[in-house]
Amino acid sequence: MNIRYGFLSAILFFCLSSGPAFAADLVRAPRNAGEKMRKTEYRLKQNYPAPLPAAPEKYQQLPAAGVPHNIILIIGDGMGAGALRLASLHAHGAPGKLVMEQLPAAGLVRTVSANSNVTDSAAAATALSSGTKTDNGVVGMTSGFAVCRSIAEAAAASGRSVGILTTDSLTGATPSAFYAHVKNRKMEPEIAAQTLLCGFELLIGNETKKPFLPKSNGGGRSDGRDLCAELTAKGYAAVGSERELSAVPRDRKVFGFVSFPIHDPAVLSRFAGEAMERLNANPKGFFLLVECSNPDWGGHRNDPDQSVAGVLMTDFVVRRALAFAEQHGNTLLVVTADHETGGIAAAPNRRDPKTPHLSYGSAGHTGTPVEVFAAGPGSAFFNGVIENTQIPRRFAELWKLNIGSGADGSASSGNEG
Numbered sequence: 001m002n003i004r005y006g007f008l009s010a011i012l013f014f015c016l017s018s019g020p021a022f023a024a025d026l027v028r029a030p031r032n033a034g035e036k037m038r039k040t041e042y043r044l045k046q047n048y049p050a051p052l053p054a055a056p057e058k059y060q061q062l063p064a065a066g067v068p069h070n071i072i073l074i075i076g077d078g079m080g081a082g083a084l085r086l087a088s089l090h091a092h093g094a095p096g097k098l099v100m101e102q103l104p105a106a107g108l109v110r111t112v113s114a115n116s117n118v119t120d121s122a123a124a125a126t127a128l129s130s131g132t133k134t135d136n137g138v139v140g141m142t143s144g145f146a147v148c149r150s151i152a153e154a155a156a157a158s159g160r161s162v163g164i165l166t167t168d169s170l171t172g173a174t175p176s177a178f179y180a181h182v183k184n185r186k187m188e189p190e191i192a193a194q195t196l197l198c199g200f201e202l203l204i205g206n207e208t209k210k211p212f213l214p215k216s217n218g219g220g221r222s223d224g225r226d227l228c229a230e231l232t233a234k235g236y237a238a239v240g241s242e243r244e245l246s247a248v249p250r251d252r253k254v255f256g257f258v259s260f261p262i263h264d265p266a267v268l269s270r271f272a273g274e275a276m277e278r279l280n281a282n283p284k285g286f287f288l289l290v291e292c293s294n295p296d297w298g299g300h301r302n303d304p305d306q307s308v309a310g311v312l313m314t315d316f317v318v319r320r321a322l323a324f325a326e327q328h329g330n331t332l333l334v335v336t337a338d339h340e341t342g343g344i345a346a347a348p349n350r351r352d353p354k355t356p357h358l359s360y361g362s363a364g365h366t367g368t369p370v371e372v373f374a375a376g377p378g379s380a381f382f383n384g385v386i387e388n389t390q391i392p393r394r395f396a397e398l399w400k401l402n403i404g405s406g407a408d409g410s411a412s413s414g415n416e417g
Contacts, residue, residue, distance in 0.1 A: 043355050045305050048265055050091035050312045051319040056102040059375050062325060064104065066377040067398050068332035069285040071155075072276070072321045073391075075128065076314040077121060077174055078296025080340025080370055086304065086358055087311035089346055093353035098311070100318045100335045105374040105382045109391070111339045114143045117367045121296070122185040124338035124388060125177035131393040132404045139173060139191065140181035146405040151392040152178040154401040155287040156199055161279040162286065163202035165271055167260040167313070168293035170195065170205030170212075174338060178289055189221050195255070196230055201286075202275050203231075203255040204239070231255050242270055250278045262294055262309035269316035276324045287395075290317050299342025302360040307344065318373075325376055332378045332398070334391060337370040 076083075088097045113123035113136050120136040127133055130148035134141060140148050156162045166175040171188040179198040180191040192211035195203055212227040213219025221227075232238060239245045239256035248254050260267050272290050279286035294310025297303070318335055325331040343361025372391070374382035378398045382391075396403045 044090060044308060046263060047354075048091065048263075048305075048309050048312050050087075050265070051099050051316050053092060053097050054099045054102045054319070054322075056104070059102060059322065060104050062104065062375045062379075063330075063377055064375075064380045066330070068377040069330040070276075070280065070287070070328075071151075071285075071332045071395055071399075072288045072290070072324075072334070073128075073395075074314060074317050074321065074333070074335045075125075075174060075289070075291045076295045076311060076335070076337050077168070077291060077293045078299045078339060078341030078365070079292075079311055079314060079337040080295075080299075080342075080344060080366070080368055082340070082344030082346055082358075083295050083299065083307050083311050083342070084371065086344060086346035086356060087308045087315070089348060089356040090308050090354050091312060094348070095346075098315050098318075099322070100315055100373045103318075103333070103335070103373040103375045103379075105379040107372050107382050107384045107386060108369045109336055109372045109386055109388050110369050111388050112367060118365050119339050119367075120185075120365065121173035121338050122177065125174040127388040128336075128338060128391055129177045130404050131389045131391075131396065133389060137184050137186075138182075139185050139187075140177050140179075141183065142405050145183055147181045148405045149403050150178045151395045151401070151403050152200065152287055152289065153198065154396060154403050155399065158399065158401060159282075159284045160286050160399075161202075161282040161284075162198075162200040163275045163279050163288040164200060164204070165202065165268070165275050165289065166205045166291040166293065167268060168206060168291060169208035170203060170255075170257075171208070172205070172291075172293065174291050174293070175205065175289065189223070192221075192227055193225070196227065196234060201253050201279060201282075202288075203236075204245075204271065204275070205257060207257045207259055209257050228255075242267075242274070245271065245274055250281050254278075260313070262306060262313070265309050265313040266316045268292055268313050269320040272317045273320045273324070276321070280324075280328060290321075292317065295337070296341045299340075299344060299360070299365075300363055302342060302363060304358060307342065322375065330377060332374070332376040332395075334372065334374045334379075334382060336372040336388075336391065338388075340366045340368045340370055342366075343368075 113119040114133040115135040129150035171191040180194040188211040210220035237248045292314040298306030346358045
């Protein structure tokens with residue numbers, strides 16, 4: 001299926017093949033009866049910069065077969081097809097012009113959780129990290145609360161380096177599913193404590209520190225622990241800026257709480273580039289998760305500026321990852337979303353192509369499938385229609401690792417979708 005021209009046909013396929021429950025989720029009114037949908041020609045508060053457009057044939061040359069030495073997973077939280085279209089129209093005056101949309105492999109991802117046609121980020125991230133469907137709100141565990149081993153944990157156990165980089169809190173639902181295991185995503189102090197157990201080489205999130213600090217030090221922990229001090233004692237260097245990250249020797253582990261302002265969409269890519277070079281020092285390879293949370297926040301707030309800036313921030317990371325892959329080779333890059341947020345629809349505006357018409361059909365998540373793009377060794381797998389659980393399973397297959405639930409880390413049966 002050609003994702004660039006057949007999206008509506010693919011959505012119809014999902015509706016028909018997934019049964020009435022899923023179809024109903026797509027068509028039911030997302031707002032209260034009588035509430036007017038937001039339809040507007042919206043002029044953004046600023047003209048957000050975007051990566052230079054990419055020629056599709058340039059990336060067709062990247063090898064699609066073989067075993068990758070490195071895997072980079074980029075998640076645009078809440079980044080559905082409508083947000084992609086809106087951002088491309090704003091930045092390029094036409095749809096389908098984002099860098100990620102030029103990657104040689106493209107498909108659709110079904111995002112339903114174990115107990116709902118509309119997933120939350122915790123269940124979606126657990127599916128994307130461990131290949132296991134779980135209930136909404138659960139992080140890194142099955143619906144029955146059995147621990148699920150993530151691809152990041154399995155990669156670390158195999159001797160590879162691992163990095164987690166997010167514009168969300170380190171204890172946010174998406175990043176935490178790659179290293180933590182709790183019954184409820186709200187258990188942020190417990191999630192934060194598990195950063196000390198994962199041993200990953202890089203752990204960087206936004207400026208939210210409260211789950212890591214005791215109440216006596218302005219934090220939210222009632223147990224008196226200062227996890228920042230504990231991480232430092234374990235050999236981690238604390239960083240709070242790009243300059244500080246660059247100054248730390250690359251053989252030292254780092255953690256940090258930094259700012260990712262949306263007026264600078266390239267900021268996350270600069271951190272990501274440094275993370276790739278740091279992790280690449282390991283001759284065994286690395287796994288890197290980069291999450292941009294802004295598309296989700298923009299969808300929830302019906303804020304086009306944050307929707308657009310978040311997608312373009314993600315696209316800058318894609319551009320930087322492609323540059324790394326071209327320079328170093330043997331790297332699998334996969335770009336997707338955990339779910340769609342906001343029910344965004346965008347259409348070209350003939351009067352002003354960069355000021356598209358748009359509508360937010362919801363202030364929450366929707367059950368609409370999201371897109372996936374890929375390049376590099378193993379990327380051919382991501383053409384067509386897949387479940388979100390198949391993404392980390394493909395990684396595990398390529399690297400011959402065990403992920404999911406079970407004492408030996410094997411995937412659970414009957415709860416994977």
